[in-house]
Amino acid sequence: MAHLSPLLKQATPVLVDRAEGVRVFDPDGRGFLDFTAGIGVTSTGHCHPRVVAAVREQAGRLIHGQYTTVMHRPLLELTERLGTVLPAGLDALFYANSGSEAVEAALRLARQATGRPNIVVFDGSFHGRTIGAASLTRSGTRFSAGFAPLMAGVHTAPFPYAYHYGWDEDTATDFALRELDYLFATGTAPNDTAAIFVEPVLGEGGYVPANERFLAGVRERADRYGIVLVLDEVQTGFGRTGRYWGHEHFGIRPDVQVIAKGLASGFPLSGIAASEELMTKAWPGSQGGTYGGNAVACAAALATLSVIEDEKLVDNAAEQGRRLIDGARKVAAAHPVIGDVRGLGLMVGSEFTTADGEPDTATAQRAQQAAAARGLLLLTCGAYSNVVRMIPPLVVTADEIDEALELWSAAVTDATS
Numbered sequence: 001m002a003h004l005s006p007l008l009k010q011a012t013p014v015l016v017d018r019a020e021g022v023r024v025f026d027p028d029g030r031g032f033l034d035f036t037a038g039i040g041v042t043s044t045g046h047c048h049p050r051v052v053a054a055v056r057e058q059a060g061r062l063i064h065g066q067y068t069t070v071m072h073r074p075l076l077e078l079t080e081r082l083g084t085v086l087p088a089g090l091d092a093l094f095y096a097n098s099g100s101e102a103v104e105a106a107l108r109l110a111r112q113a114t115g116r117p118n119i120v121v122f123d124g125s126f127h128g129r130t131i132g133a134a135s136l137t138r139s140g141t142r143f144s145a146g147f148a149p150l151m152a153g154v155h156t157a158p159f160p161y162a163y164h165y166g167w168d169e170d171t172a173t174d175f176a177l178r179e180l181d182y183l184f185a186t187g188t189a190p191n192d193t194a195a196i197f198v199e200p201v202l203g204e205g206g207y208v209p210a211n212e213r214f215l216a217g218v219r220e221r222a223d224r225y226g227i228v229l230v231l232d233e234v235q236t237g238f239g240r241t242g243r244y245w246g247h248e249h250f251g252i253r254p255d256v257q258v259i260a261k262g263l264a265s266g267f268p269l270s271g272i273a274a275s276e277e278l279m280t281k282a283w284p285g286s287q288g289g290t291y292g293g294n295a296v297a298c299a300a301a302l303a304t305l306s307v308i309e310d311e312k313l314v315d316n317a318a319e320q321g322r323r324l325i326d327g328a329r330k331v332a333a334a335h336p337v338i339g340d341v342r343g344l345g346l347m348v349g350s351e352f353t354t355a356d357g358e359p360d361t362a363t364a365q366r367a368q369q370a371a372a373a374r375g376l377l378l379l380t381c382g383a384y385s386n387v388v389r390m391i392p393p394l395v396v397t398a399d400e401i402d403e404a405l406e407l408w409s410a411a412v413t414d415a416t417s
Contacts, residue, residue, distance in 0.1 A: 011036070011379055012372040019046030022396050024377070033376045033404050035392045040203075040235045040347075043262035044307045045395040051265045051303045058299035067095070067293040074298035081305055082273070085244055087253050092279040095271040095293035099234035099260040100128025102270040103197075105287060106256045107132050109274065110195035110228040113281035117152075118188040120180070120196045120227075122159040124205025124383065127197060127232055136197055139204040140383050155188045159202060160214045163340040163351065169211055177217040190225035195256075200246030200344075203235040206382035207342060207349025207389050215250040222255070228278070230256040234270070235347070238262035239308055239394050242318030242345030249344060262394075265304045267297040313394040320401050321345035324390060327405035335412045337363050346394060349387045359384035366415035367408075374414075376407040 017027040022045055024034045034046070044051055058074060065072040079093050096102050111117065119136060121127070126139040134144045135151035144150055157180045160172040167175070184190050196218060202208040222229040231254035236246030240262060243249055255278060260270030268291070308314065325341060325348050332338035332350060337360060339353035352364035364386040368378050371388075381387050390408075392400070 011368070012377050014372065014377065021045040021048075022393050022400050031375065032372070033392075033400060033407070035390045035404055036377050036379050037391045037393045038266060039261070039379065040240060040391045041261045042266050043238055043240070043313070043394045044265045044304055044311075045393040046266075048265060048303075048307055048395070050307055051300050054299045054303035055267070055296055058296050062295045064291070065295050066290060068288050072295045072298075074295050074302060075293045078293075078298045078301050078305075081302060085305070086273050087245070087247075087257065089275050090254070090257055090273040092276040093271050093273050094279070094287045095269065096289055097268040097270060097291050097294075098128070099232075099258065099270050100130040100133040101289070101292075102234070102258045102260055102272050103127045103136065103232065104130060104132040106197075106230045106258050106272045107136070107195070108286055109256060109272065109279065109282045110230065112283050112286060113278055114194045114226070114228060116192055116194035118193045119154050120157055120183065120188065120193060121154060122157055122176075122198055122202075124159050124161060124202040124208060125197065125199055125232075126202070126204035137204075139202070139206075139381075140385075143204075153188075155183055155193075157183050159205070159208065160211060161202070161206070161208045163208075163342070164206075166357070170213075173211060173214045173217075176214055180218070180221065184221075184225070190227065193225065193227050195228040195230050196222055197230045197232060199232045200236045200250065201241060201347055204381050206351065206387045207347060209342060209344050210250060212250045215247070215252045219252045228255045230254060230258065232258045234258055234260040236344075238304075239314035239317045240345055240347055240391075242314065242321050244314055246344065263304065264297050264301040265307075267294070267300040269294065269297040269301055308394065311395065316396075317345040317394045320392075320396050320398060321348070323398060323401045324348050324392075324405070327401065328390065328408070331405065331409045331412060334409070335416060337416055338412070343390075346390075346392055346396065348390045349381065350390075351382065351387045353386070359386040361386045363415050364388050367412050370414035371408060371411035374407045374411055376404050376411065378408075 016024045023031045127133045127136040158176045160176040162172040256274045329341045340351040352360040
């Protein structure tokens with residue numbers, strides 16, 4: 001009898017029979033608040049009626065039209081629509097299926113466009129699980145251990161993770177920028193460096209936001225040395241942080257932007273955006289794929305973008321995100337085992353530490369499991385899996401935020417009793 005791989009470890013014991021909005025339901029009809037959103041994917045909530053209708057209509061017309069063989073209208077319409085929300089000048093798009101694929105496309109583009117071999121990434125970064133993307137990932141060895149050798153040419157600089165270092169943000173930022181300069185002097189010469197990859201908020205690395213001075217410093221160095229700046233907005237895009245793009249909090253512009261997750265409300269669709277000038281520097285035939293730009297996924301994405309706009313979900317993410325982080329900080333104030341609460345918009349992490357400041361993985365995992373038992377689905381992240389993250393769909397209401405916070409407080413009490 002066939003079964004799933006034993007390496008697929010379930011974060012919760014829930015078997016989902018159906019889902020709607022911010023809730024999933026098991027076969028017995030018990031509802032759970034889903035503050036995982038499929039790891040930040042179901043931006044419009046589960047089974048939003050407008051997304052469902054768009055998918056049904058498209059599935060009756062064309063399910064798959066491979067987009068280097070034939071062209072289809074949903075892909076053309078989506079490209080035009082994305083052009084209205086992408087940063088100015090990023091007017092050329094390539095579509096794939098997963099964030100990892102899109103990251104690898106950005107990597108290939110940067111190397112071919114510059115003729116340089118090396119890549120700079122940051123401590124805590126997550127860019128995917130495929131060989132190239134895993135080679136760029138620094139959020140935990142579980143993503144890269146056991147299948148070396150990985151891709152060569154990747155160099156790592158510190159991220160301004162102030163809580164980890166025990167510093168204030170300015171000190172952490174000074175350190176990160178100074179070490180980036182030191183890396184260019186000792187590890188990868190600027191004229192050997194094709195790209196810098198950075199997340200506006202570390203995702204798997206612990207929900208750590210960057211800051212304006214750090215990203216401005218990275219942008220300035222990229223400009224000075226002719227390095228391609230790639231912003232990985234897979235998790236932070238499409239309103240998640242309370243702005244349409246995470247980098248909008250920090251006043252910078254990427255050369256390449258990676259998108260996925262919240263784009264199509266659960267259908268696999270990803271891509272990269274760059275200027276046409278940069279994109280045409282890649283080699284002919286270097287972009288493609290069987291399923292990229294799938295017609296049904298594109299229809300779902302078009303409906304998703306309309307829902308985000310019409311229901312003002314970016315504004316809602318900002319408003320409910322403030323409510324969520326304020327409430328999570330109140331829970332932390334009552335439970336000293338939570339050493340830090342941080343995030344942007346509907347992307348909030350609570351870091352568990354011991355009395356002497358060491359990562360407290362066991363308590364974080366007990367709290368996450370206790371929350372599931374009480375009806376609140378959450379995930380952990382961070383290098384030590386000691387950060388519990390909250391990622392509700394962008395349609396979440398104030399009442400649902402308050403309900404989740406009440407369950408979270410009780411779960412932390414359960415975990416520490």
